[in-house]
Amino acid sequence: xxxxxxxxxxxxxxxxxxxxxxxxxxxxxxxxxxxxxxxxxxxxxxxxxxxxxxxxxxxxxxxxxxxxxxxxxxxxxxxxxxxxxxxxxxxxxxxxxxxxxxxxxxxxxxxxxxxxxxxxxxxxxxxxxxxxxxxxxxxxxxxxxxxxxxxxxxxxxxxxxxxxxxxxxxxxxxxxxxxxxxxxxxxxxxxxxxxx
Numbered sequence: 001x002x003x004x005x006x007x008x009x010x011x012x013x014x015x016x017x018x019x020x021x022x023x024x025x026x027x028x029x030x031x032x033x034x035x036x037x038x039x040x041x042x043x044x045x046x047x048x049x050x051x052x053x054x055x056x057x058x059x060x061x062x063x064x065x066x067x068x069x070x071x072x073x074x075x076x077x078x079x080x081x082x083x084x085x086x087x088x089x090x091x092x093x094x095x096x097x098x099x100x101x102x103x104x105x106x107x108x109x110x111x112x113x114x115x116x117x118x119x120x121x122x123x124x125x126x127x128x129x130x131x132x133x134x135x136x137x138x139x140x141x142x143x144x145x146x147x148x149x150x151x152x153x154x155x156x157x158x159x160x161x162x163x164x165x166x167x168x169x170x171x172x173x174x175x176x177x178x179x180x181x182x183x184x185x186x187x188x189x190x191x192x193x194x195x196x
Contacts, residue, residue: 085104087139088120088136091132091135091136091139092120095131095135096124097123097124097129098122099122100122101121101122102118102119104117105176112182113180113181113182113183114180114183115179116179116180117146119174120177121172121173121174122172122173123170123172123173125171129150136177143177144177145177145178146178147174147176148173148174148175150171152169152171152172153169153170153172154168154169155167155168
């Protein structure tokens with residue numbers, strides 16, 4: 001009977017030692033691994049969503065690139081501007097308008113384009129004036145008319161020797177037209193987010 005109690009006592013001591021050494025440490029390790037597994041599964045799902053959305057992002061990038069190309073085609077290049085502005089001045093004269101002032105002002109640079117204001121003063125009939133605005137809109141592709149002022153003034157018609165033959169009313173127009181010029185390579189100089 002003493003032997004049975006001794007065997008039971010030794011078995012109990014081995015069981016307690018097993019519980020406090022191997023079993024408890026293994027359970028703690030399993031709990032840590034389960035927690036790490038949950039974290040890794042969450043990270044995996046995030047990466048899977050990113051990979052799945054890659055195709056959508058690529059499609060969106062292609063669409064945005066196409067939009068940028070379409071917008072660039074509407075804006076004249078900076079190198080085209082002198083010729084374009086000369087054509088505007090010649091167009092006013094060819095329509096029979098008297099161009100009194102044609103002044104290119106200093107423009108302001110934006111992210112991808114330069115805004116170029118042109119101050120124009122001319123006189124002529126109403127229909128020729130409207131034809132000028134229509135032709136200018138088509139010629140410059142993208143133009144904004146600002147600071148438009150029109151009024152009728154009496155103009156002397158002079159003879160060959162400088163004497164006034166008669167006075168007639170004529171429409172005087174002062175306008176600032178803003179056109180926009182694409183800055184070549186500007187899309188490569190995109191400012192970093194948060195920095196300007």
